[in-house]
Amino acid sequence: MARLATRLSWRDRLGTIAVRSGLRRNSYLMVPGLYCLGEPDGNSPVLVTGNYKLSVDTVRQELAGHHLWLLVVDTRGINVWCAGGKGTFSAAEVAYQVQNSGLAQLVNHRQLILPQLSANGVRAGELKKLCGFLGRFGPILATDLPEYLRRGEADEAMRSVTFRLSERAVLIPVEICLLWKKLLLASLLFFLLSGISPEFFTVEAALRRGTTLALANAAAIFAGAIATPLLLPWLPFRQFWLKGAVLGLLAGLIFVTVAGEGLARLELLALLLWIGGCASYLAMCFTGSTPYTSLSGVAKEMRRGLPFQIGTALLALLLWLAAPFF
Amino acid sequence: MQGYRYLDDTAILRLDAEKCIGCGNCLEVCPHRLFTLNDGKARITDGNACMECGACARNCPVEALFVNPDDGCGCAHYIINSWLARVLNKQSNGCGC
The missing domain is CATH 3.40.50.11600 (Rossmann fold)
Known part of the structure; x- marks a missing residue:
């Protein structure tokens, strides 16, 4: 034996x-x-x-x-x-x-x-x-x-x-690493979308605006998949999509303040919505890692959270695409 | 569970006091300590703390406890996949955890 x-x-x-x-x-x-x-x-x-x-x-x-x-x-x-x-x-x-x-x-x-x-x-x-x-x-x-x-x-x-700080922290890396495939795909798509311009397609814009979007994704991940788990018991609201949305909008505000120079108003709004929506989604997904959320509860909050997340994401993309034309 | 509360009036947990024989199994296994034993009967003291893990119902010898039987973890991926499966009329592929 x-x-x-x-x-x-x-x-x-x-x-x-x-x-x-x-x-x-x-x-x-x-x-x-x-x-x-x-x-x-x-x-x-x-x-x-x-x-x-x-x-x-x-x-x-x-x-x-x-x-x-x-x-x-x-x-x-x-x-x-x-x-x-x-x-x-x-x-x-x-x-x-x-x-x-x-x-x-x-x-x-x-x-x-x-x-x-x-x-x-x-x-x-x-x-x-x-x-x-x-x-x-x-x-x-x-x-x-x-x-x-x-x-x-x-x-x-x-x-x-229990769900102590150390118990929450240890869950963060896996949440992030499971995202990288989606992130790579999204980044590729973002570069393509960012290049669409009145001149049909601008490589310079694709690179510049695509990089901004990729950085916005990093901000969303930080808010939804790192800060939300760490700060969980101290965040307002019980529903995770709201916790994430609060932190996401906060991260979005900081992001557009720091990285928003030279961007149009529509673009700033798009970034804010995108970071808020993505962070909300990531926070909602963290319910699966906690030891206190019931399946009924998660289903209930998802019926509210998903429309918000899909709505903000679509609106953000629309604004981002429209910005070069104004 | 100190410092954490989830949604009120949402978790499905029912105790049939008629059937209960007061064995105390639910008190032992509940990770959120929401049962007590009074006069030879189990009682739910804080139903809103329930996370529907199902340990109490599984270990109740007389089926006096009912917990949301929809198995699978309380995770968003699982729920999205099961909703998608219902819409597409296919078998859900779980959540990968």
């Missing part, structure tokens, strides 16, 4: 950086099955987690000096909470891995410690019937595992989900 180190190697750390920045997001997984941490025996606890390698790395690095079994179930390389929601982290899957690994022959007890956030997928009460093991929900965070193992129970703080 494979024994996992409780210290991450430089390869593990590079891997973490790669997934956190979106370079290899959907193929960072481990072979499911039973692993050792330290030198476990028949009385050692059994922890369960998903086979997203980032999950396994997080768990094992918190457990230096402990001797226990780690049952890695097949969640197709998806994190625990999302896998629970998608139904891959389920009682049936846990039971399958228990049986497949012959866990019953290795330990004297019949208890599994599950991550609390797998509870949306795992009906713990079913496990006993399916594999003879009793499922208990441990803490939400791997950081709390040592304390949980010492006490044998999780307190209210361990069972409450």
Whole structure:
């Protein structure tokens, strides 16, 4: 049986950086099955987690000096909470891995410690019937595992989900890196649109105005995908599209003040609308990364946010195209 | 969850007190700690804090809890894709997360 180190190697750390920045997001997984941490025996606890390698790395690095079994179930390389929601982290899957690994022959007890956030997928009460093991929900965070193992129970703080500044900040790179393809395509389109002039097409204008639009995109990304997550709890409004719109319009105002020299009024207005609309959209997309937005709520705010975003974007493009003709 | 509130009167979370047997599973698994146990029955103390993760309903042994069953994460890409799928009459390709 494979024994996992409780210290991450430089390869593990590079891997973490790669997934956190979106370079290899959907193929960072481990072979499911039973692993050792330290030198476990028949009385050692059994922890369960998903086979997203980032999950396994997080768990094992918190457990230096402990001797226990780690049952890695097949969640197709998806994190625990999302896998629970998608139904891959389920009682049936846990039971399958228990049986497949012959866990019953290795330990004297019949208890599994599950991550609390797998509870949306795992009906713990079913496990006993399916594999003879009793499922208990441990803490939400791997950081709390040592304390949980010492006490044998999780307190209210361990069972409450948090969204601290550091937890928000770590999500930013992946949000941005997933944008670069769209951004490249948009920039190409922007250069073409920016060149349209009364003389049919002006290369000089395409370059000059296209660059301004590309910079405006950077401002929108900064407002919607960096500043919004960082400042989340302090921004006005509960709906994310509004939070993003506020920051976007602010960023837009600063942008046209700093970079607006020599531009026509129509162009300034176009830039302001474009940055506001894009930032609003990016902020709205961040709902998917938070641990407190309900699906019903996101659908509701999208019915208001999307028309605003599509409207501002269309108006902005129209003004931008019209500007050279006035 | 301190410092955060999402939209009021939106999340779909219902508790059937008749069915509830007071086992306390929902109290344990809820990541937003919005249940209490009173006189052998679970009670929702703050329904507006619900994010519809579905952990309580999944672990309720008597189906006393109902959470918005539309699975998938509360993310905009997922919703856009499912709306597009409905318009185009095709299978939604999820959200890639």
